[in-house]
Amino acid sequence: MTLPVHAGLDAIAADPGGAVIGLDYDGTLSPIVPDPAAARVHPGVPRVLAALAPLVRAVVIVTGRPPRTALALGEVSGGPSLADVPGLVILGHYGLERWEDGRLTAPPPPPGLDLVRARLPGLAAGLDGAWVEDKGRAVAVHTRRCADPAGALEALRGPVEALAEEAGLAVEPGRMVLELRPAGMDKGKALSAFLAERDARSVMFVGDDLGDLAAFDAVESAGIPGVRVCSGSTEVTALAERADVVVDGPDGVVAFLGDLVATLGKPSASGRA
Numbered sequence: 096m097t098l099p100v101h102a103g104l105d106a107i108a109a110d111p112g113g114a115v116i117g118l119d120y121d122g123t124l125s126p127i128v129p130d131p132a133a134a135r136v137h138p139g140v141p142r143v144l145a146a147l148a149p150l151v152r153a154v155v156i157v158t159g160r161p162p163r164t165a166l167a168l169g170e171v172s173g174g175p176s177l178a179d180v181p182g183l184v185i186l187g188h189y190g191l192e193r194w195e196d197g198r199l200t201a202p203p204p205p206p207g208l209d210l211v212r213a214r215l216p217g218l219a220a221g222l223d224g225a226w227v228e229d230k231g232r233a234v235a236v237h238t239r240r241c242a243d244p245a246g247a248l249e250a251l252r253g254p255v256e257a258l259a260e261e262a263g264l265a266v267e268p269g270r271m272v273l274e275l276r277p278a279g280m281d282k283g284k285a286l287s288a289f290l291a292e293r294d295a296r297s298v299m300f301v302g303d304d305l306g307d308l309a310a311f312d313a314v315e316s317a318g319i320p321g322v323r324v325c326s327g328s329t330e331v332t333a334l335a336e337r338a339d340v341v342v343d344g345p346d347g348v349v350a351f352l353g354d355l356v357a358t359l360g361k362p363s364a365s366g367r368a
């Protein structure tokens with residue numbers, strides 16, 4: 096497999112040292128599974144990121160997960176783990192938490208979460224299979240284990256929006272999940288700030304879910320060459336419609352990143368066909 100032809104990829108190949116590579120976690124670096132606690136990183140991911148990181152300006156994971164959860168799920172026995180990727184930065188909780196060099200920085204959790212913790216389980220209880228995930232500074236209700244996951248999600252949408260408004264929180268919709276989280280930050284703002292901080296000269300972002308659309312916006316408005324890559328699924332099509340490159344889920348992401356490493360590792364990456 097070789098990389099597709101795209102001006103953003105050409106720019107990254109011509110000047111890898113100026114490139115920031117941004118990646119979502121669930122559905123991109125990890126296959127979607129019914130239990131979020133079992134969403135282990137694709138075993139090929141840490142190795143390919145460890146090879147990519149020294150070639151580019153930075154590798155950053157931008158995720159709705161707390162960074163420490165992504166790191167725990169990113170452990171691979173007998174091989175490099177996510178924590179071993181040189182210089183890796185994880186912007187978790189859509190950019191509210193940051194992990195870098197083994198250190199976590201995080202603001203205090205929002206006060207409205209107590210109300211959500213008190214009321215959301217009651218909303219979920221009305222739908223067989225729906226359950227609540229508490230992530231510390233955000234709480235989510237999942238419907239993937241319901242008999243009709245999409246129907247259950249729609250049934251919850253109105254009541255969850257009303258609860259979020261009362262709690263002063265935002266609703267983040269995703270793949271069979273509605274998350275109540277602090278407003279004011281998203282993956283686009285997180286990625287834009289990181290690009291400025293690192294003085295990036297090109298950018299790639301790889302994602303699969305609705306929350307990644309803001310990161311695609313950031314790629315488009317960055318004023319530098321960019322590539323939007325979709326980890327494709329039948330569950331969410333909105334990203335594929337906006338992507339420059341669509342690959343086949345996390346397996347396709349690993350293959351694509353492997354091709355990127357092979358291209359950037361050539362003596363003259365700018366000379367690619």
Ligand SMILES: O=P(O)(O)OC[C@H]1O[C@H](O[C@H]2O[C@H](CO)[C@@H](O)[C@H](O)[C@H]2O)[C@H](O)[C@@H](O)[C@@H]1O
Nearest residue numbers: 120121127128129131134158159239270271272
């Ligand atoms: O920003 P992300 O890294 O994509 O995180 C978004 C949400 O991912 C998780 O839920 C999703 O993955 C689960 C495991 O595969 C799956 O069971 C669920 O249906 C998906 O929505 C996570 O549990 C959420 O908290 C994140 O917001």
